[in-house]
Amino acid sequence: MNGRTTRLVTASALACHLALALTGCGGGRQYTTPPEACGVPVAEESLDPFLVDGEEVGAVGDSLADPTGTYPGNCELRVDGRLVFGAHLYAEEELVDPMSGGPWTRRFDAPQKMENLPFRGLGAVDGRRAMISAACGAPAVDHLVLDLYTSPRAGGDEAERRRDVTALALGLVPEMKKRLGCTE
Template structure:
């Protein structure tokens, strides 16, 4: 070994330089962890739902417990409806994004829930109830009312709940939502009043 490269205790200079830099990495570990926890703690707060879950959508009561998981975090919610030409719709917008749409529509007698659903979505619901009167999937439900018939115009009332703007999917929850929603529609003035 050449003179000046070894220290009196026998360690070369390269080894001596590595020890302090290793200490820096060890000391940086707790600081990095603290920063990570700080940022993840902040993002957890941002992911909270600060608005109230609506109890009805444009006048029609909704199963709030089943609906709630489909609602994303955010501060602002708006629920707006439109009504005309035999169609009543309701849109739920959260932080500027369309999350849920409900619809009640008068369709010519003799049609089916599959016919109604095909006009609302490109996704085919993969589950059914009551001989295909109710069709649903993880984020959509469609159904035909049992008692809402307008004999004057030969039409029957259908209804749907679509949560395509939600990242959440739960077929059991959607089944509960559409069944309860159809029952509320059957009790509504829309059912007894007939198509306009």
């Protein structure tokens, strides 16, 4: 081999080695988007804005859709140990207004009322959190309250985050109601 050929072979070998090393080292999502989050079916497009690069996704805590569960329930979805979203599920005797100014409202930075919920209930949202109180009518749950919070690392501006948090919460609540056996 002449000097030029040796350099080309060496450069090609280094480029292949570097490409293999970078592929093996990761970057991007190396996991499959879960069809359920915290025991609740969730649409990929609702969850996608909150997912981060990593190798492993998993839930920590209680199922939020277990009719024999205890309240309050708590669950977090994490990627490589980093928070994607977390949720608390409460069973209440009556509908709770997250905009009432009481202890529920203190959880928000700048809440806005959620309008036109596709079920009987009340909701509020800010750029990192949503809270929905909905009628249920199941034996163990007259009304449920979902308190959803997302990672501070979630991107986008305030309006985008509100839209994304709203979509995730509105995707979770009807599925939770089905699994909990809600009749309302």
